Amino acid sequence: MENDQLIKDFFSEMKKQDQNLPIPEFPETKVSTFNWWFPMGIAASLLVGGLLWYQQEPAKEAPNEVIIISLQENENQQQTLIIEEKAYIDVWESSTSSLLTEF
């Protein structure tokens, strides 16, 4: 206990001395908060830009994948085969439709 008293007195004196210790003011701490408005703004701009770009892009023409072979008479009353490549068919008539109409 005697030992403790010596130490207690030591710290008591030290505390007295520390009364004169200048204590800094409570620091103004700025917590770094992530501002979500910036990434949201960038994302919205990209979305709008992407939509505009998508709308302005001209529609591509369909490739000529349809081959139309027709038998036509020319000026000399001769029948010739005419082969055309098109992307679409204006009129399509079944090759067996005559069976329905003629019989």
Added chain:
Amino acid sequence: MNRSQLEHILKLHHREAYIWARQCCQFDDELAKDMLQQSYLKILEGKAKLKDATKVKTWLFSIIRYTCIDSLRKGNRLQALGEKDDFIEPEKDTEELNFEAILSQLPTMQREVITSVFYHQMTIAESAEILQISLGTARTHYERGKKKLKELILKSQILEYHGK
């Protein structure tokens, strides 16, 4: 616990926290201020969370201590724990009792246990929590620290007496 509640707690313990930071930073005022600010930031940013509201002081002191240790290690200013077990001669030109110089002569762990108990009125168990060591180890540091501090005090008093 929200930010304003945490700030309120920190403000209540600010004085003691600064003194503890100073004691952990080898009585370097500027370093202690920096370490205290870093500790507060850790708390307010939620990096260090208070689990038991009844242990605010031990929690705060523990954060400050580890912040100081990290900083001192980076600057190679911290002696390896337990390395400083040999008795170091006190400065002979000391005319009055220099508390900080005497305490600095204690090994780090002993100094921290003794300071937290005698200066900050904590129990050895609370001190063990701050230092994150077992109660038995804290008791050993406490007993050895007391013995060594007593020797240092007596030696400095003798020097003071002969100086006069």
